[in-house]
Amino acid sequence: MCGIGGLIYKSSVHEKKTGEIVIKMLESLSRRGPDSTGIALLHPKEENHLYLDVNYDKEGNGEKVLHLLTEFSTVLRSSDHGNYVRAVIKNVEDETLLIHAINNIDKDVSVASYGEQLEVLKFLGGAENLESQFNISDYNGRVAIGHTRMATESKVDISHSQPLSCHTGKDLTIIHNGHITNYIKLRSKYEKKGYKFITGNDSEVIAVYLVDQMKAGLDLKEAMELSLQELGGSFSYIAITPEKVGLAKEPFGMKPMVIAETDDFVAFASESMAITNGFGKNLNVFEPGSEEVMIWNL
Numbered sequence: 001m002c003g004i005g006g007l008i009y010k011s012s013v014h015e016k017k018t019g020e021i022v023i024k025m026l027e028s029l030s031r032r033g034p035d036s037t038g039i040a041l042l043h044p045k046e047e048n049h050l051y052l053d054v055n056y057d058k059e060g061n062g063e064k065v066l067h068l069l070t071e072f073s074t075v076l077r078s079s080d081h082g083n084y085v086r087a088v089i090k091n092v093e094d095e096t097l098l099i100h101a102i103n104n105i106d107k108d109v110s111v112a113s114y115g116e117q118l119e120v121l122k123f124l125g126g127a128e129n130l131e132s133q134f135n136i137s138d139y140n141g142r143v144a145i146g147h148t149r150m151a152t153e154s155k156v157d158i159s160h161s162q163p164l165s166c167h168t169g170k171d172l173t174i175i176h177n178g179h180i181t182n183y184i185k186l187r188s189k190y191e192k193k194g195y196k197f198i199t200g201n202d203s204e205v206i207a208v209y210l211v212d213q214m215k216a217g218l219d220l221k222e223a224m225e226l227s228l229q230e231l232g233g234s235f236s237y238i239a240i241t242p243e244k245v246g247l248a249k250e251p252f253g254m255k256p257m258v259i260a261e262t263d264d265f266v267a268f269a270s271e272s273m274a275i276t277n278g279f280g281k282n283l284n285v286f287e288p289g290s291e292e293v294m295i296w297n298l
Helices: 018-028 061-072 095-103 127-134 183-192 204-215 220-230 272-279
Strands: 003-009 036-042 049-055 074-080 084-090 110-115 118-124 143-149 173-178 235-240 244-249 258-261 265-269 292-297
Touching: 003 018, 003 173, 003 235, 003 272, 018 036, 018 127, 018 143, 018 265, 018 272, 036 127, 036 173, 049 061, 049 118, 061 074, 061 084, 061 095, 084 118, 095 110, 110 118, 118 127, 143 173, 143 235, 173 204, 183 204, 204 220, 204 235, 220 244, 220 292, 258 272, 265 272
Parallel strands: none
Antiparallel strands: 003 143, 003 265, 036 118, 036 143, 049 084, 049 110, 074 084, 173 235, 235 244, 244 292, 258 265
């Protein structure tokens, strides 16, 4: 059991800060996932900027990541949070080479996410830990999608926490509640195609699947619709790109998701109480049907 909570503002003008609302939503969902909390934030595009986030376990490897970034780029902002490095960089000549170099620092080091607009932040424990590390409540952009994780099949560490991305899929990340029962088969298929997996989390294959389908020419909605035919199990998941946010529920409709939509915003969560706590008031909600894909253009 995990929790999903997110908010999409339809314009850049809004009364409450996006981060304040979503942090309260994630606090409400902590009992569904006490092991770790993560969030994906969408930033305005700035020329030549890259948001880069890195998992690590061993003491001292954060310093190695920060040093490596100075060799490959101009570092605009960076911080080491003990098991997680957050950075904004520019002037990267070869992104693939940089990602490869980071992943080869040590076995415990891996790139969590990178993109020109999407930033992924995560930390062990509840939403209060995420807030204390990254001041999420200060974020006031248009999109924030969060996850509270209860580890059921893979270990509890930063790298296995969500959101999860694909190394060859810049500016795409996913958040998932449920199980992918044919994960092993799909992982083997995509590893043979050259994709690298950094976790033992079954959710990671969703990001890889979407990236592969979109490289083949499908748009996000088409890829998500096809995923409902090819991913086994019971699940709800969110996919985020700078242009779209998508929500998918598998054919059984077993994993909960409710949505509140107004002229100003779209909010969704695994429980209606999370939306109520986020906004401080009751909102009318509805639940997507089984085998449904919904897309919001940004």
